[in-house]
Structure formats: C-alpha cells, structure tokens
Amino acid sequence: MIKLRRFLMRIFKLFVGLFPKWFRNILKRNPKLTSMYSRNLQKSGYFYGFPTRQKLDALYSENIKEQNLRLHTLSAKSDMSIEVLVIVPPELCQRLLDTLLSVPIDVKVYVMCVPEDFIEVQELVKVSGKANVDVLIEHDENCVFQHSILAIFSGDMIHPNALSIFQNYHEEDVDVSYCDKDRLTDGKRNTPCFFPNWDPDLQLTTGYVSSGVWIRRPDSIMKYLNCKVESVALMMAHFYLNGSKFKIGHIPFVLIHMSAVSTFNYKYYAKVLNDFNPAQLKLTAQMDHEYLQPVWLLKYEPLVSLIIPTKDELKLVKTCINSILASKYQNFEILLINNNSTEQKTLDYFEQIGTHKKIQVLSYSKPFNYSAINNFAVSHAKGDVIGLINNDIEVIDNSWLNYMVSHVCREDVGCVGAKLLYPDDRVQHAGVVMGYGGGAGHAHKYFPRYHSGYLKRLVATNSYSAVTAACLLVKKTDFNAVNGLNEELAVAFNDVDFCLRIKGLGRRNLLCTEALLYHHESVSRGREDTKDKILRFEGEVGFIKKEWKKIIEDDPCYNPNLTLKRENFSIKEKDE
Numbered sequence: 001m002i003k004l005r006r007f008l009m010r011i012f013k014l015f016v017g018l019f020p021k022w023f024r025n026i027l028k029r030n031p032k033l034t035s036m037y038s039r040n041l042q043k044s045g046y047f048y049g050f051p052t053r054q055k056l057d058a059l060y061s062e063n064i065k066e067q068n069l070r071l072h073t074l075s076a077k078s079d080m081s082i083e084v085l086v087i088v089p090p091e092l093c094q095r096l097l098d099t100l101l102s103v104p105i106d107v108k109v110y111v112m113c114v115p116e117d118f119i120e121v122q123e124l125v126k127v128s129g130k131a132n133v134d135v136l137i138e139h140d141e142n143c144v145f146q147h148s149i150l151a152i153f154s155g156d157m158i159h160p161n162a163l164s165i166f167q168n169y170h171e172e173d174v175d176v177s178y179c180d181k182d183r184l185t186d187g188k189r190n191t192p193c194f195f196p197n198w199d200p201d202l203q204l205t206t207g208y209v210s211s212g213v214w215i216r217r218p219d220s221i222m223k224y225l226n227c228k229v230e231s232v233a234l235m236m237a238h239f240y241l242n243g244s245k246f247k248i249g250h251i252p253f254v255l256i257h258m259s260a261v262s263t264f265n266y267k268y269y270a271k272v273l274n275d276f277n278p279a280q281l282k283l284t285a286q287m288d289h290e291y292l293q294p295v296w297l298l299k300y301e302p303l304v305s306l307i308i309p310t311k312d313e314l315k316l317v318k319t320c321i322n323s324i325l326a327s328k329y330q331n332f333e334i335l336l337i338n339n340n341s342t343e344q345k346t347l348d349y350f351e352q353i354g355t356h357k358k359i360q361v362l363s364y365s366k367p368f369n370y371s372a373i374n375n376f377a378v379s380h381a382k383g384d385v386i387g388l389i390n391n392d393i394e395v396i397d398n399s400w401l402n403y404m405v406s407h408v409c410r411e412d413v414g415c416v417g418a419k420l421l422y423p424d425d426r427v428q429h430a431g432v433v434m435g436y437g438g439g440a441g442h443a444h445k446y447f448p449r450y451h452s453g454y455l456k457r458l459v460a461t462n463s464y465s466a467v468t469a470a471c472l473l474v475k476k477t478d479f480n481a482v483n484g485l486n487e488e489l490a491v492a493f494n495d496v497d498f499c500l501r502i503k504g505l506g507r508r509n510l511l512c513t514e515a516l517l518y519h520h521e522s523v524s525r526g527r528e529d530t531k532d533k534i535l536r537f538e539g540e541v542g543f544i545k546k547e548w549k550k551i552i553e554d555d556p557c558y559n560p561n562l563t564l565k566r567e568n569f570s571i572k573e574k575d576e
Helices: 002-016 021-028 031-044 053-074 093-102 115-128 162-168 200-206 218-225 232-241 266-276 314-325 344-353 370-378 400-408 476-481 494-503 531-547 549-553
Strands: 082-087 109-113 133-137 148-153 176-185 188-193 213-215 248-258 283-288 293-298 304-310 332-338 359-363 385-389 393-395 413-421 427-429 432-434 440-442 462-464 471-475 508-519
Touching: 053 162, 053 188, 053 248, 082 093, 082 162, 093 109, 093 115, 109 115, 115 133, 148 162, 148 232, 162 176, 162 248, 176 232, 188 248, 200 232, 200 293, 200 462, 200 508, 213 232, 232 266, 266 293, 293 400, 304 314, 304 370, 314 332, 314 344, 314 393, 332 344, 332 370, 344 359, 370 476, 385 476, 400 413, 400 471, 400 508, 413 494, 427 440, 432 494, 471 476, 471 508, 494 508, 494 531, 531 549
Parallel strands: 082 109, 082 148, 109 133, 176 248, 304 332, 304 385, 332 359, 413 508
Antiparallel strands: 148 213, 176 188, 176 213, 283 293, 385 471, 393 508, 413 427, 413 471, 432 440, 462 508
16 A cells, blocks of 8 residues: 555656646645645655665766866965875775875875784885885874874875865864765765764764864874774764864865775774773763664763643553653653643543652643743753653653663753654654755654664764754753743744754754654644644744754755755755
8 A cells, every 4th residue: 555655646746746836836835735745745655765876876976066166166275284194904904005096296194004014004105106105003102293184094085186175175273174075986986975064973873084084283182193093983083082172174075085895893993982981971882783883871860851741632642651651761750731631531631640659740721832831841840851742752662761861961962852753663853954945854754764864864873953842851951041942933943943042052962863752743733734823834934044044054964965955865956
C-alpha cells in the first residue's frame, strides 16, 4: 500500500510541477489543499532523500564551477607566509606522495610521522623531488614552525587556490580555521562534505574536521600538535576538551581533496580522547554499538521538571506519562498542566494520577497559548532542569533522559532536543535549520529511522541553531535568563525563538540523537487549516523572519552550499 501511495504521490507531484509557478503559489495559499497534500505525503512514506549519484554529480559539477569563479576573485597575494604540515599515521606512508605533489614547489613542508616510518617517509620525499621538506618525529621538541601552517592528513591533496584562500579569507581574530573537502576518484571530484561552522560535539562524535586545518600561531598550540600523529581530528577535539580559548573559523569552500577511502577508527578515537580528557569536565565516551561511534555522557543527576500541557486526549496523555515513568533516569517530577479539559474520563484520570509521588496536576484555565502555559508551569517547577514535553510524545529508548541530562548540564550547552519519529519510524524532528522555506524547517524530515543522515548528523549528537520544544531540556537558570517563552508566539515558532535567545547567552543548542521518542504530531491541537489559524501562523512566521533575519540568511549550523528548498542536505541548485 505504501509503495502504491508513493507512486501516486510521485505522479501527482510531476503533474503539479507542470503548472506555472504563480499558479502553484495560489494553490499553496489554500489551507485545505495544503493540509490534504501534507497528510498524503506523510502516508505515502515519501521523503526528499539524497539525490541519486548522477543527480548529485551534476549538482556538484555546477557547484565546482561557481566555487572556482569565487575562489579566483578571492585569491590574492598576502604578506602572511604559510607552511604545510602533513600528518602521516602509522602504516599509511604510501599515500604521502599524492600530498607532496599537490603542494606548490616554493612552499615549506613538514612531514610528521612515527619513528618506525621515518626511513620510508624520507624515501618518499626523495621520490617527490621536493627539496624544501623536513621530516619530523612525533613529540619532537625541537620542532619550531616559522610561520602559520596548514595541517593536512597524508593522502589528501590541496586545491591550487587553497593556501591563498587560507591566508586571505579568515577574520583577523581567528586562531584556527578549517575548510570543506571532497573526494578525488580517477581524477574526478565527487562526494563533497559541506561542513557547518565549528561544532565541538560533532567533532567529539565523528571527528568531522580531519584535514585542512590552518593554524595562525602554531607555537602556541604545540602541545595539541604533538599529542598524537594518528589524526588531525584528535588535535581539533583536544582544543575543546582542554578548554582552549582559540577562535575557530570555517571557510565554506572545498580546498582539500581526499584521494582514497579511509576508515576512521572511532573506538581508538574515543579511547585517546578519554585519556586526554580533563577530569573537571566529567565527560566520558562510551561506544554506540549500533553506529560504532563515541557517545558522550556526564555523570550528574539533577532533578528534572518535565512539563506536559494537555487538553483532554486521555489516550495520548496516558501513553506519554506511562512511557516516561519507565525511564531509567528517575530523578524527575512531572507537571501535568490541565488546559480546560472537559471530558469526565480525563478529569477522573487527572485526579487519580495526581496522587503519584512524581506527578503534580496543575490547572491553567486561560485559552491555549503554548508559551504562556509553559511559563506558568516553570514558576511551579522544583527542578534545576526544565523539560518541555508534548502530550503526544512516547518514549522509545528508556535511556533518553540519561543522555539528554548529560548534555544539558554542561556549561556551554543551552537547549537539548531529542530525535523524534513519526509512528511509522520516519524522522519527524532532528534539529531545526534556519532558512528552510525562508523561515525554519526540520533537518532530514521524513528520512528513515536508521538513516545516518548527512555527515552522520542523524546518529551523532551535534549542534543546531534550534531544536523542537516537543521534547526539549534546558537549565532553569537559562530559561529564566531569557524570561521564558515569548507569549506573543502562542503556537508556532516559539521554540525556535526561545532557542535562538538561549543561543544569545553564549550557549550551543544540541540535537541528542541517542534520545529516541515517537511524536504523534499535534493530534490534540489539530491542523492549521482554518482562516484564523492560517492568519495566526502567517503572523508568527512574519515575526521570526523579521526578528531573526540574520541567522535565517546564514545559519552557522548549516552550510551556504546546501539547498534551502528541501530538508535533505542536497547541494544548492542554480536558481537558489
């Protein structure tokens, strides 16, 4: 049945695509049509997945042309000198030659390797014909770099404009900067990795920055460079774990080309990071056995106040509360907010459940206003951590709260959101990207449950500008610091606005992918398919577009080379 629905939806989409754009825009303004379309899209199981390899190659070919034009205009002579440091992991010397040959002849090169590979590395340097190369042994205390350096992984190749861009593109106060990268196969560029701005958590979980790292003053960070030569990724992770104050920038151009597929040893990566991790952070890495990558936990168990507003919908509420009560993490209270419920069976349940030692039932008799209800509830909360929970949430993994609390207690973390699924196991909420549809949208929406997502961002805890308040944790001190939720946003985008104001405190908002729950989307509130609801929704959209215009135009947790037309992390098309 799902396959048939998907086929029919695809035919319908092709048919609608034949209409002129102005006519399609008129259709979109009809609330009943858009509601019907949305329902059938969900039922069909259709999602805007990654393009086919052929489509992706075509998009990237156009992207390369555009990038090369921009790189040519940005490239310029600079007074700043730059040198290249090549990190050679054990037993991977054979890839060094490709790297050396990609470096301009007049650039000084340092090659750092383990003692066992020293002789082989020297032989490869001779073969390359490069005269301006020094071979170093890891932990070499005599190593002194004369200028800024570009650290790259052995086997990776440098774009012809790379050194000039690193010299000229960065801001004056940036200490370290990294670029995007792609793969070079039989002389053809493919599989681009378009990174977000610096994200410590994505680095801790995936080691995404693993090559193409420019360092302004290498003498100030030798302790990070000399820790291990196995990986540039380790060096970047150490910057965060050791509390360095370096400002890390990102250059959204592909300046590094990988020559071969390399397997990242996440188990070893987690072990080394644990060994170097300062005790005061209280963070420890354990391995996720499903996706074989580090999961970071903090051993701390504050009281969490979970706030659940509801109006009737007894079946939903019981499912929600029962699934929460079965959580492994037990230091919580539930504040169940009765917002004008009328069904007797619901009222009876409230009276009965209110006797539970972990549950308090509070009445809020004013008209529905999601922001006002939660602000009211927080004033009654006893916990140091506030949890905003929709009444249509159902816990899947009973460790969800352990994972989320581990992150929200960190000083530099603000809001922590969960990975929420539709009941048919497709992704519903997995981080909010600013700019989707001109406002905001949900990353990887409709992707299958077990899809790893772009850059593994569906299975690795990482930063987003905002997360959904359908399941969100935040420190009570942070909640109060921004005066709670904006009550002018009664229904939509109040969570986006709240997260962005929390971000303004100097915090990072995280998607905790290990926290997995179902979300039975807005069942109790209904759909946005009446004139009044459409007008209210358009007003809230207008507020977000005006208030957060700058971040909508350039979301630091996304990448300007990626599309804003769809929520699938595809490459931006020509007309964008």
